[in-house]
Amino acid sequence: GRIGEYAVIARRKGREWFIGGMNSGGARSLQVPLDFLEPGRTYEARIYLDDPTLPTRTHVRIDHCHVTAATELTMVMSRQGGQAIRLIPLTE
Structure with missing residues (x-):
């Protein structure tokens, strides 16, 4: 990331990974390579992102x-928004 503009970080707990992104300025799109994941394994990605068009309280x-x-x-973040991704390994 860039200080004052945006940040993306990945953390692992057990076999699951968590990726978080925060954006300070205008909307932005970033490519996030997942080459840190275990080769040969498939993961379910649960992607939580801002969507102001949703008729829910949290959008x-x-x-x-x-x-x-x-x-x-592709991590798409709205103006001053963010995104969170949970990567869960599928059963063997």
Whole structure:
């Protein structure tokens, strides 16, 4: 990231990974390579992102997809928004 503009960080707990992104300025889109994941394993990505069009109190949309270490996710963050991703390994 860039100090005062945006930050993206990944942390692991057990076999699960968590990615968080925060944005300070205008809307932005970032490519996030997942090459830190265990090769040969598939993960479920639960992606939590701002969506002001949703008729809910929090305006948070939750998307799901399958990813691997070869995947590069696009992290879209609204103006002064953020995104959180939980990566859960699928059973063997």
